[in-house]
Amino acid sequence: MVPTTQEMQRAELHKTIWRIADDLRGSIDGWDFKSYVLGDDVLSVHLREPR
Numbered sequence: 001m002v003p004t005t006q007e008m009q010r011a012e013l014h015k016t017i018w019r020i021a022d023d024l025r026g027s028i029d030g031w032d033f034k035s036y037v038l039g040d041d042v043l044s045v046h047l048r049e050p051r
Helices: 005-025 030-048
Strands: none
Touching: none
16 A cells, blocks of 8 residues: 555654654653653643642
């Protein structure tokens, strides 16, 4: 089956997003970066919750 234009665009977008993530992450280990990002997300949600 030949990929459609939409599938090709989605694949190109996926590659671009991963390339940007790799550039942002730099030389940091992937696990450390993931822990940092997830921790930051949890903290930001916690801070937005009404007390």
